[in-house]
Amino acid sequence: MELKVCYSAFILNIVLGSISFVNGDLFSKATRTKADEKNLQNSVFDFIIVGGGTAGCVLANRLSAVHEWKVLVLEAGEEENIDYDIPGVPTKEFRPILWNFRTERNGFSCLSRPGGSCEVKTGKVLGGSSVTNDMKYTRGSKKDYDSWYDSDAIKSLDWKFENLIEHFKASEDNGDYDVLMNSFYHSRGGEMHVQRFKYIDRYMELFLGAFAELGFRSIDINTNVPEAAVNNQFVIFNNTRLSTNSAFLKPVRHRKNLTVKTGATVTKLIVDEQEKTIDGVIYEIEKGKEQAAYAKRETILTTGAINNVRLLHLSGIGPQDELLKHNITVKINLPVGADYQDQVSTGGLAFSLHEVTPFSESQIIEDFKTWFQNRGGPLASRGINQVSAFIQLFENKNGPDIELALEGNYIRSDKFMLTNVTVHTAEETSLPLPYYNLVIVNPVLLKPKSRGKVTLNKKNPKYGRPVIQANLLKEPEDLEAIIDSVDIALQLLNNKEFKRADIKLAPLDIFPCDRLQNRDQWNCIARHYTKAMGNPIGTCRMGANKTTSVVNYDLKVHDVERLRIVDASVMPTHVRGGIFAPTVMIAEKATKLIMKDWKENKSNYFNRR
Known part of the structure; x- marks a missing residue:
């Protein structure tokens, strides 16, 4: 199925129809006011990023750089505190984040x-685990990424190490000259300063x-x-922790096409069962008070290997036997939650x-x-x-x-x-x-x-x-x-x-x-x-086989349109290092995939299955 971009008037009609599904007749023609329509227009975005963590902040920066795209970031945690910036402070002991x-x-x-x-322990704060981790910059070995290759999927070749090194270097700003001398592996000029x-x-x-x-x-x-x-080298600038929030999100918060909501917990995806598409999300600022947001192009999950599972299962996307235990209607039968791995x-x-x-x-x-x-x-x-x-x-x-x-x-x-x-x-x-x-x-x-x-x-x-x-x-x-x-x-x-x-x-x-x-x-x-070690991966692993994977090698969820997962949960196996640097790399690569789908291909989205 090929989905073309829906322009404002058209999407408004679709959304108005969807709202009645969520909130009864709240926006029926008889009761709709100009204020209602304004609120509704404010709830429609091009991209919804669920999770303002390590990957979410990178994506928010890159996607909002296209000024005609409206981007919404929903983060369950709150803003960073300056105390978390001090390198000597062990942030992984701060329970509130x-x-x-x-x-x-x-x-x-x-x-x-x-x-x-x-x-x-994983981060619940704007910047996610990049605020609570040890800040080490370790990528793993070439063999780790090469092992993700699947002989049945040509697209998996894109994940071999030699094709990923450019995505590692895209955001790197390495400050140690003895390291920077190896220009094949390292670079200057990115948002993420790396140094001893x-x-x-x-x-x-x-x-x-x-x-x-x-x-x-x-x-x-x-x-x-x-x-x-x-x-080790660490992700720091001027002897200060540099989370992806500090490096990628804070510098662009002024963009008018970027909306960031903290304290917002997404509880469900809005699934069009007939078309097999994701129309948006239901989220709560206050417990029990639901709000809806709609995505004209894509909803992107970046909440990690544990919270992604909760959200997908609650939305009816997961293993059939597991969902039926909770009386959840099965909309897409996929092995979401399997293959959990932690160092x-x-x-x-x-x-x-x-x-x-x-x-x-x-x-x-x-x-x-x-x-x-x-x-x-x-x-x-x-x-x-x-x-x-x-x-x-x-x-x-x-x-x-x-x-x-x-x-x-x-x-x-x-x-x-x-x-x-x-x-x-x-x-x-x-x-x-x-x-x-x-x-x-x-x-x-x-x-x-x-x-x-x-x-x-x-x-x-x-x-x-x-x-x-x-x-x-x-x-x-x-x-x-x-x-x-x-x-x-x-x-x-x-x-x-x-x-x-x-x-x-x-x-x-x-x-x-x-x-x-x-x-x-x-x-x-x-x-x-x-x-x-709090480095969970694998629960939404990528692959070509729908019985053993959740997303394809373009990070699109199998059997449903306009839903992508971009974080460490898609990694089939661990790399020989931390998961911070690989997660940033995955977000950089996902940006290129999204740009290709919506810019180079003239705003077409096609999930090749």
Whole structure:
């Protein structure tokens, strides 16, 4: 079916007909007023972007650059706060800007976490997880993207790495000249400034030196190398966090064709069942008070791998058996919610630093003043969190399997002398990141094999927290990889400089694993103190086969028109890095696809199935 652009008068008539479906006879000819028609015209847009997160902000910038297109962004969270801009502040602990999802209990992971489940923290704020993540700029390896190729789909060739590098570079503004020298991988001039922090403390240098002694080179991890120990690059500008809201959305909020609504939760898509098209969305600013918005061209979902599932299922788009459990009419039968994947790590591995002098409250206050005055001082960094080692465990993989991500925390040193500290206490952030006497080593499995699924909340499908059966560490290979990397991390303790600095394994309370030894003990620790990294993907994966995928390689949802999904949920498998940079890349590529459909092809939209 070919759909041409509907001009104002024509779309108004269609929308008026649709409104009666949503709100009864509210806008019938007998009762319609000029005010009603004005409100209605204000609810019609060319594009509706559901979610003002990492990808949504990029899309809003690019699409609103076409001045004749009206763009609406609906974000459930609120505006960013300046406190979130401070690099040393751990924003992932700020509950008001997080969705705070939890996985379901199972018998193989998160066993000693509260409730026997793991937290999955994703951003609920304008800018999404780019406000709450670790700010690292890691793209993954060439092989990751090349594996998305499907021999049955020519369009999948567009997702091979050599065809994606231009979309990575489109928004990049790299500020480290030694990195920028490799012009194939990096560029200048984009909205997203990428750079290392200049602040390096003694322990950062010590850990980098210890990794070098183990044979890890210091090299740009984004140049398709299998291993490296790095002082990471971060998405920052002038020692300030640069979310996609700050980089892409704030600079264009003045555009008259761009409308951004915060605190707006989209609860349903308006589906024309006869034509198999999406006409718009139903959203709520206040709970229970529904409003409608209509899209003449496309509705684009960018709410992530968990919230996309909730919205699609509530709209009747999802697996038939699952929807019928909730008495939802099945409009499109697709595997929405299947193939959930999240990167995973374990707690319990930490090194204590005994030479650190206590940090005073007055010193920290002065450091905050310094940052606000000139963006300098320790808070213009992330301390030991800047250091990572990327490890290739298996030969001929051409990419790392594990990231040993370091994380600093401050624990009163006398606690170590009086009693053991629990894993949970060791992970509770008590001071900003640059102040630490404990280095937590997170062995992050970058490309897990375990798969799960997301479904609607059984008691409250509309407002309740979605059910996440993550199945973390279900596959034995995932557990084996993490334990292998723990063995490598423990080798750091043999470093001469470590011994001279009296760096030791922290005596954490690891009950019920304390009576086990060696590898058996770490197997137990990983199962009990599992960490979900909050990088979920896969629930709306792209592909050519409708029985195993939700969107095609143009990111259009199968079997329905004028609906596209543009975020990490479309990724078939994880890349060997974080999901921030790949999500921005996906948004840049989606922009080109949308422009091709609506500009180059003279405003035609055709979902090739």
